[in-house]
Amino acid sequence: MSTSTTGGKNIHPSLYYLKDKISKNDLVLDLGCKNGKYMDKLSTKTVSVDISFTETSGETEYVYGDGFNLPFNSNSFDFVFCSQTLEHVPDTGTIVAEASRVLKRNGKCIFTFPNRLAPTKPHxxxxxxxxxxxxxxxxxxxxxxxxxxxxxxxxxxxMMTTITAQKHLNRIFSDVEYLTFQTSDYDPSPHTLTKLAKRVDENIPIVRSLLRLFWPDVQYLCKDPNIAEESRPDARNNLLVKKQKDLRDNAPG
Known part of the structure; x- marks a missing residue:
């Protein structure tokens, strides 16, 4: 219910949504990329960051970096795509805050993760x-x-529930939208259950909260960071190149 199969590969529906929303001049960050292999689906410049990864795509720039202290200037990216990462880090708030810091003023973040309360588990x-x-x-x-x-x-x-996730996201962003069922409109082969759930979500408000509370795949679209401008410094500008070099020099393997 959380992936679409195209050409033998599982692709998260949110990636199709992102592909539809970006322009060729946008800069996209894949935060917690693992291998960045799906960034070549996007017709724009992308950067893939993680503490370790296997380079599988020739269409993205790989950067070693820690999500708690990203090696990028503030206000750098038009989109931040963070898929299946939050459930593996102990401090969700810091990762979300860093994503908002490197996001441009009118940029957008997409966060996806498995639901702790769902009856199916990915791990x-x-x-x-x-x-x-x-x-x-x-x-x-x-x-x-x-x-x-x-x-x-x-x-x-x-792993988190949607309730916990919303607390973290609403603390950082003033505009947080539950995106899970909307992305099925952009998926070329959406799961039948997802299409049915989307209809229920749109037409039966009394069931909506319960459906979202237990649905296995969670996706949020976040805009308008609450962080004040003075709290989004560009103090790392002069250290960026050195930071990236140090991370690469100390990378495993």
Missing amino acids: PLPRWYSYLPVPIGTRIAPYLLDDETVEFYRTSEF
């Missing part, structure tokens, strides 16, 4: 595990999971 954990309070899940993990999965849960599993 190597039992389907019910994300329903547990984290302290309990951490305590019982060694008795129920293999060592690799225990380590993943402790270091890389920070």
Whole structure:
């Protein structure tokens, strides 16, 4: 329900939405890119950043960088695309704030992530595990999971509900829009359940909140950062080149 299959590859529907909205002069940041392989779907200049990655696309500029302290000037990008990343970081607020910092004044951010309350899960954990309070899940993990999965849960599993996500996003942006079902209009082969859910979301308000609370795939479009202009400094301008060089020099492999 969260991906479309085109040419044998799974592509997130939000990417089709982004492709429709950008212009050829826009600059797009893929935040938490993993490998940046889908940026070549966009007919504009793109930059893909992560703490580690495998370069699979010749159409994007790869940059080693930490999402908590992005090595870019403020007001740099027309779009920030952050897909399937927030659920792997412990401090959502800082990543969102950094995304807003590097965003141009009239830019837009797209955030996508799996829903903690959904009955389906994308990660190597039992389907019910994300329903547990984290302290309990951490305590019982060694008795129920293999060592690799225990380590993943402790270091890389920070899934959110839509309620928690909205708190983080609304703190940084004044315009936060639930985008999940809208992107199906841009997907060339949307899932049947997604099309049905979109109709319910649009026409049955009493069901809308529950549907969004439990739908597996979450997508938000964020605009108009709340951060004051004086809090969006360009102090990193002179350090940008050095910062990128240091990150590349210290990159793994």
